[in-house]
Amino acid sequence: MRSFEYYTPTKVIFGKDTHLRIGEILKDYNCHKILIHYGGKSAVKSGLIDDIKKCLTDAGFDFVTLGGVVPNPRLSKVREGISLCRKENIDFILAVGGGSVIDSAKAIGYGVANPWTDVWNFFLKTEVPTACIPIGAIPTIAASGSEMSGSCVITNEDGWLKRGSTRSDLCRPKFTLMNPRLTYTLPEYQTESGCVDILMHTMERYFVNVETMEITDSISESLMQTVIYNARILLNEPGNYNARAEIMWAGSLSHNGLTGCGTGGGDWACHQLEHELGGMFDVTHGAGLSAIWGSWARYVYDANPERFAQFATNIFDIPCFADYESTALAGIEAMEDFFRSIHMPTNLRELGLDLTDEQIHELAFKCSFEDTRTIGVFKQLNMKDMEKIYMMAR
Ligand code: NZQ
Ligand code: ZN
Numbered sequence: 001m002r003s004f005e006y007y008t009p010t011k012v013i014f015g016k017d018t019h020l021r022i023g024e025i026l027k028d029y030n031c032h033k034i035l036i037h038y039g040g041k042s043a044v045k046s047g048l049i050d051d052i053k054k055c056l057t058d059a060g061f062d063f064v065t066l067g068g069v070v071p072n073p074r075l076s077k078v079r080e081g082i083s084l085c086r087k088e089n090i091d092f093i094l095a096v097g098g099g100s101v102i103d104s105a106k107a108i109g110y111g112v113a114n115p116w117t118d119v120w121n122f123f124l125k126t127e128v129p130t131a132c133i134p135i136g137a138i139p140t141i142a143a144s145g146s147e148m149s150g151s152c153v154i155t156n157e158d159g160w161l162k163r164g165s166t167r168s169d170l171c172r173p174k175f176t177l178m179n180p181r182l183t184y185t186l187p188e189y190q191t192e193s194g195c196v197d198i199l200m201h202t203m204e205r206y207f208v209n210v211e212t213m214e215i216t217d218s219i220s221e222s223l224m225q226t227v228i229y230n231a232r233i234l235l236n237e238p239g240n241y242n243a244r245a246e247i248m249w250a251g252s253l254s255h256n257g258l259t260g261c262g263t264g265g266g267d268w269a270c271h272q273l274e275h276e277l278g279g280m281f282d283v284t285h286g287a288g289l290s291a292i293w294g295s296w297a298r299y300v301y302d303a304n305p306e307r308f309a310q311f312a313t314n315i316f317d318i319p320c321f322a323d324y325e326s327t328a329l330a331g332i333e334a335m336e337d338f339f340r341s342i343h344m345p346t347n348l349r350e351l352g353l354d355l356t357d358e359q360i361h362e363l364a365f366k367c368s369f370e371d372t373r374t375i376g377v378f379k380q381l382n383m384k385d386m387e388k389i390y391m392m393a394r
Helices: 018-029 048-058 075-088 099-113 188-206 214-236 241-255 269-281 285-303 305-316 324-341 357-367 383-393
Strands: 011-014 033-038 062-066 092-097 135-139 153-156 161-164 175-178
Touching: 011 018, 011 241, 018 048, 018 092, 018 135, 018 175, 033 048, 033 075, 033 099, 048 062, 048 092, 062 075, 075 099, 075 153, 092 099, 099 135, 099 153, 153 269, 161 269, 175 241, 188 214, 188 241, 188 269, 188 285, 214 241, 214 305, 269 285, 269 357, 269 383, 285 305, 285 324, 285 383, 305 324, 357 383
Parallel strands: 011 175, 033 062, 033 092, 092 135, 135 175
Antiparallel strands: 153 161
């Protein structure tokens, strides 16, 4: 077991209609002018943005709005937000939407608070931010865990590079108002992609090659079981409040650091491989992860079949056969069966991508930062390994 630090300063207010408390909550943050940041259309169409505006007006807050954040949020929108915040003297950003909106808000917050450099440098990791405008989140999809995480992921249209910022408490939302009902309007594909992402945030931290803690393993396994169980319910009952609530809370717990306590931080290879798919082909993040996971798992499991066998037994009740190897493989198959059962892809073709050898090479080239880095800790992967995994997933 590795030593660890755990700090999760985001205040969580969870339950029906909690978003309507935004005016009262903001009074604790000594802010004067707020940017309400949102996405394409869902939050406008549902009336959520109007509700938030009314709450802010009633509480006496001055605000401006900036919508139009797209999935795989773009750097150009971040730059637009930075200019607007400077012009309007914004001192608080309220993100109303999915992970893409929250990430865009965090990047804007970094850009405004660090005028000494270009914001993209924080994603190239050539510079480290020293401050961030405070952020609050009202999530409308359970998926990214960005409402409690210390990172953000932005796509630069110049080269279509999708890159994550260094993890930092600076950009962690100060609070998140989580109303599971706000997720009722999600299309099935987004709901289930979100469930995959939540599972993956736990699995990325679970599949490590160090001795872990029993308590962290138990929390992770319970989270995974809960997500699998409720993802199935939501297929047929998208308006099931309890299932929405379980998934929403699992989303935050999966990515606020809890499942990484004592595991050394996690593997994250699948996320790195998926980010290139998101950058180059604009795929939905969770669906991209499910398309890649089985190939990654089959490529790496022999580094520690016992760990995969534990996963198979504790998540899917697969009896542990004498050799860990066959149990491990049965567990990988069971996970892929689950992905199929919730209509998620298990390869790139099912994701809608018919890639050429050249495109696969480009993905691996970009993911390895032009053959200068390896990814993963369960098994360290170089550019050739990445290429092979993309090929296996084709
Ligand atoms: O723009 P609108 O119209 O709202 O449509 C969105 C979008 O098309 C829609 N949607 C969201 N809430 C809805 C809704 N539609 C109907 N009803 C609602 N209540 O769903 C679509 C996807 O939204 P998006 O924000 O992109 O989803 P998600 O929360 O999955 O975020 C994905 C982004 O988060 C990043 C991903 O890479 C991806 O860019 N991640 C961020 C992380 C972090 N900051 O810690 C960690 C994650 O691993 C992830 O990488
Ligand atoms: Zn993710």
